[in-house]
Amino acid sequence: MSWRTVFFIALLLSLTPQAVAQEARPAGKSVLLLLPEDTALPAMAMLVASLRSSLWETGDGPITLDVESLDLGWASGPEHTRALRTWYLTKYRERRPDALITFRTDAIQLTLELRQELWPDIPVIVLSEDERLWEKHPRPERVAGLLLHYDMRATAELALQLLPDTRRLALINGASPWERAEQERMLRDLRPLLAQRGLEFIDLTGLPLAELLERARTLPADTTVLTFTFITDPSGRPFVGREIARMFLSASNRPCFALHDTVLGLGFVGGALVSYEAVGQQLGLLTSRVLRGEQEEFLAPLKPAPVDTLTLDARALRRWGIPRDRVPPGVRLAFDEPSLWERYRWWVLGALTLSGLQALVAGGLVVERRRRMRAQAELLERQRLEKLAEMEARRNLDQLAHVSRVAALGELAASLAHELNQPLAAILSNAQAARRLLNTTPAQLDEVREALGDIISDDKRAGEVIHRMRALLKRGEPRQELHSLNDLVREVARLLTNDMHLRGVTLQLALAPSLPAVQGDGIQLQQVVLNLLLNALDAMADVPAGQRQLQVRTASPGPGRVELSVQDSGGGIEPSRLALVFEPFYSTKENGLGMGLSISRSIVEAHGGRLQAESPPGQGALLRFVLPAAHTESSP
Numbered sequence: 024m025s026w027r028t029v030f031f032i033a034l035l036l037s038l039t040p041q042a043v044a045q046e047a048r049p050a051g052k053s054v055l056l057l058l059p060e061d062t063a064l065p066a067m068a069m070l071v072a073s074l075r076s077s078l079w080e081t082g083d084g085p086i087t088l089d090v091e092s093l094d095l096g097w098a099s100g101p102e103h104t105r106a107l108r109t110w111y112l113t114k115y116r117e118r119r120p121d122a123l124i125t126f127r128t129d130a131i132q133l134t135l136e137l138r139q140e141l142w143p144d145i146p147v148i149v150l151s152e153d154e155r156l157w158e159k160h161p162r163p164e165r166v167a168g169l170l171l172h173y174d175m176r177a178t179a180e181l182a183l184q185l186l187p188d189t190r191r192l193a194l195i196n197g198a199s200p201w202e203r204a205e206q207e208r209m210l211r212d213l214r215p216l217l218a219q220r221g222l223e224f225i226d227l228t229g230l231p232l233a234e235l236l237e238r239a240r241t242l243p244a245d246t247t248v249l250t251f252t253f254i255t256d257p258s259g260r261p262f263v264g265r266e267i268a269r270m271f272l273s274a275s276n277r278p279c280f281a282l283h284d285t286v287l288g289l290g291f292v293g294g295a296l297v298s299y300e301a302v303g304q305q306l307g308l309l310t311s312r313v314l315r316g317e318q319e320e321f322l323a324p325l326k327p328a329p330v331d332t333l334t335l336d337a338r339a340l341r342r343w344g345i346p347r348d349r350v351p352p353g354v355r356l357a358f359d360e361p362s363l364w365e366r367y368r369w370w371v372l373g374a375l376t377l378s379g380l381q382a383l384v385a386g387g388l389v390v391e392r393r394r395r396m397r398a399q400a401e402l403l404e405r406q407r408l409e410k411l412a413e414m415e416a417r418r419n420l421d422q423l424a425h426v427s428r429v430a431a432l433g434e435l436a437a438s439l440a441h442e443l444n445q446p447l448a449a450i451l452s453n454a455q456a457a458r459r460l461l462n463t464t465p466a467q468l469d470e471v472r473e474a475l476g477d478i479i480s481d482d483k484r485a486g487e488v489i490h491r492m493r494a495l496l497k498r499g500e501p502r503q504e505l506h507s508l509n510d511l512v513r514e515v516a517r518l519l520t521n522d523m524h525l526r527g528v529t530l531q532l533a534l535a536p537s538l539p540a541v542q543g544d545g546i547q548l549q550q551v552v553l554n555l556l557l558n559a560l561d562a563m564a565d566v567p568a569g570q571r572q573l574q575v576r577t578a579s580p581g582p583g584r585v586e587l588s589v590q591d592s593g594g595g596i597e598p599s600r601l602a603l604v605f606e607p608f609y610s611t612k613e614n615g616l617g618m619g620l621s622i623s624r625s626i627v628e629a630h631g632g633r634l635q636a637e638s639p640p641g642q643g644a645l646l647r648f649v650l651p652a653a654h655t656e657s658s659p
Contacts, residue, residue: 051085052314054078055111055120057137059095059130059201060254065265065285067092069299070306074124077307083315089120095129096199096254096261104133108140115141122313124306126150126171129201135163148310150302151325152205167313169305169328171297173205173282175249176212178294181333182247182280183220185292185340185349190245192217193225195235195271195279197253197262203229205251231256232267239275248279250291265289278343284334287357292343293335301330420625421501427622428495428550431557438522442488446481453477491518494546495553501544505653508541508548508577508585509534515552516575519560526560527568533576539652541585543630551626551634554619555589555646561612562593562644580649588647595638604636623648 056074058067071090078086093107122145125134131149138147149168183189192213196206206228217224225246227238232253242248253267265286272279272290281287284296305328335350337359350356364371432439457474460467491514516530523530541548556573563571572592580586596604603609605624610617620634627634632650639645 052121053087056090057125059127066299070303073300073303077304081311123147128153170325174295175209189247191223193248195250196228198229198257199255236274242277292339296334297331442521446485449481505540506545528571531574541650542653547626551623559591583652586649590645591643593643
């Protein structure tokens, strides 16, 4: 005797007949629902709620639904049946039900036995999963109902459509008598499919829980798992099917399919799921018709109940990587909520596009900045190299200019020596004369003083010649100073005075008064004047004596400009050679280097001016340069 039977008997004995009789029968109809399992199980709870709601909606008045659990998962046998009969007889003595409702083969059989002993004339509404129940004779009277078919074949076909590479089908089931009976029926449905598809069958039914979980972890890769229930294991130990399902799904390495909609969402892929809400509604409708006295076909075979639907869990499809295009038409997709990617795809794509554009723009700006920085660095480097080249060119020009000055002074060596000999000879002569005058008696001091004055004057004259030569021979860094062009011309003219005298050249200076000053290196500008004058002297070498005329003029041709022109009376320059006279190493002289005018033009251009040559017909050659004035004040 089980502990539940003992508890029922003890409770029955503790109740007095008066206490039982005090329970008032509720108004309206009364229905007693006998469940095979615990009412707290999800499937049972859903069925009861749906049945109660359907009875209230479809009944002609208030219908009381009493629920009792037969606890067939934990207890069975004659003693259990007698205890239930005693308990129900006592409990419902004053509340005789108007109908009984039950389902599942073993519960139906027990209910019919209880009705025969308790209330043989009340109708019974059943939901049976075994059509053979109606094949028994004699058929039970006043029994109407529906046929519930757990469609494992449809579930297997759905699984094979979703997983076409399946080569093995594994079946999970418990070990209770009802589970074994259902397994036989399911295998009858599956065998034709297994033979048709050439599938291997893996029987995982009736295993202890630990062994079942271990087998679930090591299933072959091409296996698909079908599950039914797991009420008890081979030892008769009862389990809660929902919890066993959680454990099995956690252990299984292959996708699993089920037959109960109460486990949908735990991780099963889906199947031909029985809706226990629909079961309750169907039973409620049928019960209401029976209570209204409608003529139900009590002796006819049960009608199929449309309470199952092919349903899939969209989340499980994604988990097992099953493509959506394999889902057959008409199959319901549960939990088909769009993923974060599907829900915010356009937002994400927009954000990514915007981020990409920003990155592209930022990249472009970075590239442009680097290119600009590289260009600036190249420009600075080019400017640095140009500056170095310019400095080098200036250094070379200074060297060439110095060499040119030395060469020019070399040409003047005879003239300078003659110019120095004159004051030196005069100094000697005056010194000898002064000594003679001092030796006379009385000494002629006044003549001595005059002789000494001449000596001093000749010495200064010789010193000035040497000073001019040293100035032109001096080599140093170019200096930017203010100069009077007239003074520069006068100094050069004085230096060449003796040479021009020896060559029989008449110099005509026409220096403009109040000429603006120029800024630059005085030595370089004097070199330009010296080169122009020497070239003019050389150009007149073939001119007969007395016709050698050299005209030097300064002028201000316009605001902020100063001009120097040198014109000789020589043969002039052929027009075709005017463009060549400034080219380096071009010379019309037999021993000339051809660098004088080239250096002069470079010096003038370095001072911001321009040097040009002309050849007026019958008037010799004319060379002149124009320099920018340093300021508007007139030169002294």
